[in-house]
Amino acid sequence: MELSAGDRPVSIAATVQQALARAGVVYEVRGHTATESLEEAARTCGVSFRRFVRAVLLKDAHGPLLVVLPLTYLIDFHALEGLLGRRPVPASADETVAAFPDCEPGTVPPLGAIYGIETLVDPSVYDSEDLCFEPGVHNVVVHIRRSGFRRLQAGARVAGCAQAASELQGGTAGGSGSELRVPEGLDLDSMVASFTPAPEVRRHIEELYELPPMPAVAQRILQLRADPAASAESLAEVVELDPSLSAQVVRYASSPFFSYRGKLESIRDAIVRVLGFDMVASMALGLAAGRAFRNPPDGPLGMRAFWRHSTYCAALVQTLAKAMPAGSRPRPGIAYLAGLLHNFGFLLMGHLFQPEFFLLNKLVAANPETPVTAIEKRVLCMGQARDVLCMGHPSIGAWLTHSWRLPDEVTVTVCEHHNEDYDGEHAAYPNLVLVANRLLRCHGIGDEIPEPPPEALLARLGLVPERTEEILEALMASGSSLDVIVRYLAA
Template sequence: MGVSTLDHVAQQDNGARIVLLHDSEGKVLVVLPVDKLLNLVPIWRDSERHLQPVKAADVKRFFSQDQLQIEAGQRKLFSLPVILDSDLDVAPSLNIVEPLSGLEFTADRSWYTKHADIMEIGVGLPDIDKVQPEGDDEAVITRAVERFTALRIKQRLEDTLGLPSLAPTTQKIISLRSDPAAGVDNLVPVVKVDQSLAAQVMSWSVSPFYAAPGSIQSIEDAIIRVLGFDLVVNLALGIAMGKTLDLPEDVPRNATPYWLQAVYTATLSERLAKQMEPDVRPKPGLAYLTGLLHSFGYVILAHLFPPHFSLLSRYIEANPNIRLDYIEKHILHVTREQIGAWLMECWSLPEEVCNGVRYLNEPQHPKAEGFSKVVFIANRALRYEGWADGPLERIPNTLLEECGLSHRQINAEIEFMRKESDALDDLTKTLAGQSRK
């Protein structure tokens, strides 16, 4: 579920957002600067209450009440217990926004000053950057693992984390994916010896999204006439990597399902890549794979840091307008993009895919190239449809110009996907069904 980054309120004097927390004793209204991350730990410590974010759907329903559109209702809202960030303590009034419902109003200091608890609860994003460990990604990951687990890294990182090795079939598929000379003749024997993969290929070939006229007679027919080398390799890798680790359970309660986000991001990335000019166009098949695996690091974070992953989920719920990578850096000092790209590199996935995932949030990085750029565009566009997680961010016009894309093209592709959503959802269910639970 995406919400505005609230830049328009952050630019105002005394711009503030409100967050609704609750526990067995009741609701609490938290007020902090709009552009800061809400730090829950000091609230738990100083209030001696384990207050939790209210579910997104309930928050939206609560703040959409008609009485909150008028001043009397807004004043009554502030009769709740209030926790106020110390940066806002002396402001004569606050320009309030609630990101999930879009509610905006001005609150006078007299509404809350007599009963508000003043705490240091907001963390600026530059302050998060300042405390991040230095070094390359492997050094950052090592420090995070040592800090948040009982492990002490004494040998190669990938040998220490308890991450499963890839199956022989998967290793062969990665080898094919990395070999520019590989083709259908190399792929068919690999698919045939894996009964589960062979069955999936036949199933995909008759899907309404891919089906060709006439009946499918064989694996060769399915790959050559309908699916193609790229799609079979990419979906096979998606299934294989989904089988290596359990999908997380204690996710944010407003989260887009993992495989739905993966399939929709992959599909839009590939379709947009095909429309880019030849001199800047990334290989559509690898753009699809980058989109499919763009959030795989999220699964790794859940595997490595179970207790802290639950905390991460609560912070994501409490900060819907803050970039996910900043929340991850604040809690774990490592992001899903860093750890996902590192593991893909260890598993010898194509360099373009590894860099595309690693620099997903930095599309202007020299190593990003077209893969990060097109997946960045696809992911941000899908947030407006509820098909990807993260705050709603405007896609920079300069980035669209670099890629030779327009909002009209993006909207046309999203409309196509909306019409084909049943077939895309079937593929999502297939991949989810093959993954570890």
């Protein structure tokens, strides 16, 4: 349905609009440029994070449960278990879309009752007189008084189930030597220890050793890469089995990176005229492999951030490789694939251990200057899943790439991309990824430490610092074409 926000008509989810009308509350609708997170929406609208209300969909044997809390708060799963007598876990992205069918993917209105969902509201929501929330679309914010929001929550239970995360100076996680900021009063050890019951851990470990199957299209592409007689025609036939995958490859080949002035009509054109067999095979393999997982969309480790980081890293690694001395350049297609899949461990982690990943995602957002490897060691080595998870996302990802028989260069990259001292077999690939990630961090992309690439590492690769900066700036200047690809991948 359409409402007026200033001079612009805006649309919000029909169910939300009907609830607002039935409740007879006073509210204001403000449109803005579409954003990918609630934090971005709040900044765009000039709204305090504390006043912005968010919702998280959980699930258990009793069905879905919506937890409503301020944007500056984290769910306290330990307290939640005490309230409910059971242990809900975060719902998947697909389950969330199904629960809110008239809402855009990635947005959850904090009004569970109107969708027939059991709802729990943390009392901190009502600390602010004026509140805001996203009404099922990414380009609108509803402003409403506290009394009006209470009326919309008729039937919801109000109980403490969250901990403040807006004032982060109150707590420090010890044990790792680094100051990990956690919400004041939050018992992080108890919270994580309560996440995963022992039987579930055993089941997850069994799944981990079996590992998810590689998608069928990715398997066929991998077979073609190993076939010396494979042709561009045979590769095109396999990629075209997935029309959206084919479209993404063509879109990338048409981007400014390759300066191709003609029009590409098909995947065959992309192979023959621009990218070549090896590059298209590697790109399609990486994109298809990533589709085996549907992790949460938001946060610094969510699917949107994952694909943005991976896509930019792959493009930058590919370009940096061309700047290396001719005799030591890695294969362009494999270099691209290594950049695209280097953080694959996060996908598997989120797939198998949703509650731990949920907390890790929030803590990474709260500690942007702390290396993600330090945070995951602190968080993931505490719960009952410690035997598997304490190795971190590089080792977990390497298990998966090795099991799927991806190229050895990719497995080495997944395992060693944070190790600036690695100089073993296939070192050029993880070294390039580390350089690319250090460069991208300057633009707020990725999870590397915010420091320049080590000079010794650049020298080992034969890269000149000034030239790497030029390559980075050229990439960022034409990043709009990469952003189009990212939106399709994260959808």
